[in-house]
Every structure is written in structure tokens, then in C-alpha cells.
Amino acid sequence: MIASIRAELRKLLTVRSTYLIFLGCLAIIVLFAGYGDGIRASAASLRNPNQLAQESYSAILFVGLIIALVGLLSFGHEYRYNGIMYTLTASNNRLKSLAAKAIVVTIFAVITSVIFALFSPLCNILAIHFSGKRLGPQSFDVWDVLWHCVFVGWGYAMYAFILVAIIRSQVGAIVMFLLIPLIGETILAAVFKDLGKYLPFTSLQSVTPGSLVALPANLAHYVTVSLIYIGGGLLVSAVLFARRDAN
Amino acid sequence: MIQARHLKKEYKKKYAVNDLSFTVETGKVTGFLGPNGAGKSTTMRLMLGLDAGTGKTTFDDKPLHSYAQPSKVVGILLEAKAFHPTRTARQHLKILAAAGNIPMGRVEEVLDIVGLKEVGKKGPGKFSLGMSQRLGIAAAILGRPKYLMLDEPANGLDPEGIAWLRDFLKAYADEGNAVFVSSHLLSEMSQMADNVVVIGRGQLIADTSITELLAQNAHAGVLVRSPKLNQLEKLLHAQKVVLSKSAEGLLVSGVSSDVIGKLAFEHGVPIYELAPQTASLEDVFLELTADAGEYKGKSEAAK
Numbered sequence: 001m002i003a004s005i006r007a008e009l010r011k012l013l014t015v016r017s018t019y020l021i022f023l024g025c026l027a028i029i030v031l032f033a034g035y036g037d038g039i040r041a042s043a044a045s046l047r048n049p050n051q052l053a054q055e056s057y058s059a060i061l062f063v064g065l066i067i068a069l070v071g072l073l074s075f076g077h078e079y080r081y082n083g084i085m086y087t088l089t090a091s092n093n094r095l096k097s098l099a100a101k102a103i104v105v106t107i108f109a110v111i112t113s114v115i116f117a118l119f120s121p122l123c124n125i126l127a128i129h130f131s132g133k134r135l136g137p138q139s140f141d142v143w144d145v146l147w148h149c150v151f152v153g154w155g156y157a158m159y160a161f162i163l164v165a166i167i168r169s170q171v172g173a174i175v176m177f178l179l180i181p182l183i184g185e186t187i188l189a190a191v192f193k194d195l196g197k198y199l200p201f202t203s204l205q206s207v208t209p210g211s212l213v214a215l216p217a218n219l220a221h222y223v224t225v226s227l228i229y230i231g232g233g234l235l236v237s238a239v240l241f242a243r244r245d246a247n
Numbered sequence: 248m249i250q251a252r253h254l255k256k257e258y259k260k261k262y263a264v265n266d267l268s269f270t271v272e273t274g275k276v277t278g279f280l281g282p283n284g285a286g287k288s289t290t291m292r293l294m295l296g297l298d299a300g301t302g303k304t305t306f307d308d309k310p311l312h313s314y315a316q317p318s319k320v321v322g323i324l325l326e327a328k329a330f331h332p333t334r335t336a337r338q339h340l341k342i343l344a345a346a347g348n349i350p351m352g353r354v355e356e357v358l359d360i361v362g363l364k365e366v367g368k369k370g371p372g373k374f375s376l377g378m379s380q381r382l383g384i385a386a387a388i389l390g391r392p393k394y395l396m397l398d399e400p401a402n403g404l405d406p407e408g409i410a411w412l413r414d415f416l417k418a419y420a421d422e423g424n425a426v427f428v429s430s431h432l433l434s435e436m437s438q439m440a441d442n443v444v445v446i447g448r449g450q451l452i453a454d455t456s457i458t459e460l461l462a463q464n465a466h467a468g469v470l471v472r473s474p475k476l477n478q479l480e481k482l483l484h485a486q487k488v489v490l491s492k493s494a495e496g497l498l499v500s501g502v503s504s505d506v507i508g509k510l511a512f513e514h515g516v517p518i519y520e521l522a523p524q525t526a527s528l529e530d531v532f533l534e535l536t537a538d539a540g541e542y543k544g545k546s547e548a549a550k
Contacts, residue, residue, distance in 0.1 A: 003345060003346055003347065003348045004346060006345040006346075007342050007343070007345040007346035010338070010341060010342045010345050011342055014334045014335075014338040014342070015331060015333065015334055016333055077331050081328070081329060081330060081331050081332070082325075082326050082328075082329040083329055083330060083331065085292075085295075085297050085323065085325055085326070085329060086323075086329065086343055086346070086386065087346065088295075088296070088297060089295055089296075089297070089311075089317055089318060089321065089323055090317060090318040090343065090346035090347045091317070091346070092311070092312045092313070092314060092315060092316075092317050093312065243299060244299065245292075245297065245298045245299055246292075246297040246298070247297075247298075
């Protein structure tokens with residue numbers, strides 16, 4: 001198992017896309033948190049005591065979706081370039097291979113979520129400072145912000161991971177992963193109204209306080225619904241991964 | 248040895264592999280032959296557990312998944328371009344080494360063996376087919392496995408590369424390992440393989456040594472030229488041999504040239520030529536798989 005995890009980590013860290021996507025995410029944060037909400041900050045946002053926490057949540061809601069593609073690509077490349085046969089013949093248990101992939105994606109998602117959750121408010125502070133403005137007193141509970149952000153970042157990564165494990169097509173999984181939250185669930189939420197609180201991405205995004213989605217449910221509900229989707233998805237992925245042809 | 252027993256794989260109610268059983272012996276190179284679509288690649292994937300199907304394959308009497316480190320038991324090359332195109336060749340091998348608990352120092356050794364040390368830091372996406380095959384072979388031998396399973400490893404190799412591959416695989420088998428290799432280069436296979444497994448439409452056609460396969464073939468025998476062929480034919484009929492007449496003379500199968508010479512001498516039949524004939528592997532292959540080809544081409548004139 002340790003050998004499989006080491007191999008998966010190497011896979012993730014030896015492709016250009018990992019670094020390009022990560023740098024792209026940082027650039028987006030600089031643009032939005034630094035320029036948009038910092039240099040061009042409105043008076044209202046400067047007075048908002050939750051401004052910095054909101055920067056963390058906004059960052060994870062948007063770039064968390066993009067960074068999740070790294071995990072998707074890492075797994076998707078195996079099917080696209082047929083490296084999956086090496087992965088499966090190096091291990092004596094398919095489920096071990098899948099678990100190793102999920103663990104590595106989890107590690108990557110947690111680390112990048114923490115980085116984004118802290119980098120975004122830092123960018124905002126620096127931009128406000130250097131533009132000669134003054135930010136009002138802030139309420140920023142680091143651990144509270146971090147767990148929300150890590151949960152959402154990890155949730156996105158797991159959704160992406162599950163999609164590629166089930167679909168086994170890199171392009172198909174990317175399209176699905178971007179279409180479901182951006183278009184699919186928007187339409188479904190409009191149709192089903194309050195039942196939208198049971199949708200996977202809507203639930204996950206609602207874990208961040210003050211998210212765009214405002215449905216009648218509490219945090220525990222959204223966390224539970226997200227965990228059920230992730231748990232169920234991983235179970236389906238495991239069953240399919242163990243039984244299907246490796247191609 | 249590798250023992251494949253009753254392998255079966257069905258695609259949309261059609262058998263790609265149908266009750267296939269054979270043995271791959273250690274210390275030998277075993278060629279795996281069959282026309283396009285015969286099920287060679289599927290068979291290899293079934294043996295490795297990559298495809299779902301029925302049947303059982305054991306490596307030294309144990310299934311592959313019962314070994315703690317399978318990549319030290321069997322090395323595979325099923326597809327030449329099975330790598331990420333921008334990850335360097337060296338990194339590709341290091342990933343496989345990490346997955347198989349193989350020391351990283353072995354990566355440099357195998358790059359050197361296959362002649363890719365100079366390009367180890369390049370992405371293999373721009374490698375030629377031959378270079379990709381070499382990288383695949385490096386990956387296969389990384390764990391110094393007892394068994395090698397290679398699907399068309401000679402594709403794309405230049406003549407020097409093919410000669411290197413032949414010598415390398417023979418030497419690998421001579422060390423007490425087993426090499427199971429499929430190829431369409433029949434002349435190469437006849438020089439390289441000790442045994443052959445021939446399949447057609449997913450079923451076993453032959454599982455024997457190259458020598459036996461060639462000897463049993465209709466084209467094999469002894470060509471006899473004599474001014475008294477009819478008399479010799481009558482004498483040979485009594486020996487229960489297979490005879491066929493041609494413009495060149497009489498082809499006698501099932502008896503050695505020594506026996507024919509002695510018989511002719513005893514009965515005073517003059518002999519002008521007594522030439523043992525050996526069929527080529529291509530002749531034998533075409534004869535064995537005459538009805539087993541899934542896809543057959545036509546000449547332009549036949550349209």
C-alpha cells in the first residue's frame with residue numbers, strides 16, 4: 001500500500017498539468033482577492049468584519065473546483081495513456097490501487113485547500129494595504145475557516161475522482177465535472193426548488209458559510225449529504241474498478 | 248512455468264478467447280502466434296487479470312495476485328505507447344519502480360540496457376515507435392521478473408533493434424526465466440522461440456516446440472529425385488509414409504532420408520538427389536491458420 005501511495009504521489013508531481021493548474025489557481029486568487037476585492041475594494045467590503053473569511057470561502061468555492069481537476073487528470077491519464085495496466089500489475093489488489101489514488105488525491109486536496117484558504121485573505125490584506133486603504137476590524141477564526149475550506153476542497157476532489165473512476169474517460173469526466181455544478185445543478189435547483197439542498201455540488205458548496213446557495217437547511221445537513229454522495233460514489237467506484245476490464 | 252487453463256472471454260456474445268489452455272515453460276522463449284483478431288492481446292490481458300473473464304493462470308502454481316510484489320514476478324509490455332507523453336522516460340520508470348518496491352538505481356540500469364540512457368530526461372511523447380518499444384522493454388525488465396510477457400515488442404524496431412531484442416530475450420530465457428512473446432515477424436520468431444502457441448478465433452491450434460511444429464507440417468519431408476520414381480513409390484508405400492509427387496520429384500514425409508537411401512540401395516533404385524525439406528514457420532503458420540483468420544484482405548484484381 002505504501003509503495004502504491006508513493007507511486008501515485010510521483011505520478012501527481014511529475015506532470016506539468018499539476019503545476020500549471022496550481023499556478024493558474026494562484027493567479028486567479030491574485031486577480032480576484034488582490035485586484036478585485038483588494039485594490040478595487042468597495043467601502044462596504046472594507047467595513048465587513050467577515051471580509052477575510054469570505055475571501056477564503058470564495059477562493060475555495062471557485063479555484064477548489066479547478067484544482068480538483070489535478071486529481072481527475074492524474075487518474076484520467078492512466079486510462080488515456082493506458083498506464084492503468086502497469087498500475088494494476090504492480091499491485092496484488094485492485095482496491096489497494098484505488099485506495100492509494102484516493103489517499104493521494106485527498107492529501108493534495110487538503111494541502112492546496114489550506115494554501116488557497118490562507119493565500120486568498122493574505123492577498124486581500126496586502127492589496128488593500130499597498131493601495132493605501134484601510135480594512136476594518138476582522139473576525140477570522142482560522143481553524144473554523146480552514147475546516148470549511150478543506151472540507152469543500154476535498155469534496156470537490158472526491159467528486160472529480162469518483163466521476164473519472166466511473167466514466168474512465170478523461171475528457172468525459174472533465175466535461176461532467178464542470179457541467180454538473182455550473183449548469184446541471186442550477187437547472188435542477190430551479191426545477192426542484194427546496195429539494196436542491198439534496199444535490200451533491202449544491203450541498204458541498206453550502207458547507208461554506210454565506211455561500212451563494214441559500215436553502216433552508218443547516219450545516220450538518222449539507223455535510224451529511226456531501227459525505228453520503230462521496231461515500232456512495234467511492235463505493236460504486238470501488239465495485240466497478242474491481243470488476244471491470246482495465247481499459 | 249506459467250500455466251493458463253480454460254481461459255475464456257466473451258464480447259457481445261462472441262468469444263474472443265474460448266477455453267484456451269497452454270503452458271509457458273521456464274528457460275525457453277515461447278512465441279505466441281495468431282492472425283489479427285485471434286485473441287492474443289486479450290489472452291495476455293486475461294492471464295494478467297487485467298480483463299474480466301473465466302479461467303485461471305498460475306505463475307509457478309500460484310495466481311499472480313497471491314504474490315506480494317507482482318512486478319517482480321512478471322514484467323509486461325502490452326502496448327508500446329503506454330506512458331504519459333510529457334513525463335520523462337526516467338520518471339516513468341521511477342514511478343513503476345516505486346510501485347513495485349524496486350530500488351531506484353535499477354532505473355538507470357534498465358535505461359542503459361535498452362539504450363535509452365541518453366534520452367532518459369526527455370518526454371517519450373516524441374519517441375519513435377522503436378524507442379517507445381525499448382522504453383516498454385525497460386519497464387518490463389525493471390523488477391528482474393522471472394516471467395516476461397511481451398505483445399509485439401519488435402514492432403517499429405530497426406534491424407539492429409530486432410537483432411538486439413532476439414539476443415536479449417534468448418539470453419533472458421537462458422538465465423532460467425520464461426519469455427512469452429507475440430509477434431507477426433515469423434522469421435524472427437523462428438530464430439528466437441523454442442516453443443510456440445498458435446491460436447485462431449480465440450482457440451488453441453498448436454502448443455508445441457518449433458522443431459516439432461515444422462517437422463509435422465505437410466511441407467516437411469525428404470525430396471527424392473530418381474529415374475525410377477514409380478518403383479521407389481511402391482517401395483515407400485509399404486513404409487506407411489505420406490507421398491506427394493511434384494515436378495521436382497517425390498516428397499516423402501514421415502521417414503528420414505537415411506531410411507529412404509537404404510531402401511533404394513537394397514532394391515537397386517538409383518537416387519539422384521535426397522534432400523531433406525524444412526517448411527518455414529510462415530508456411531506452417533499460414534497452413535494452420537488458414538481457416539482461423541478473422542480479417543482477410545483481397546488483391547485489387549480480385550475485386
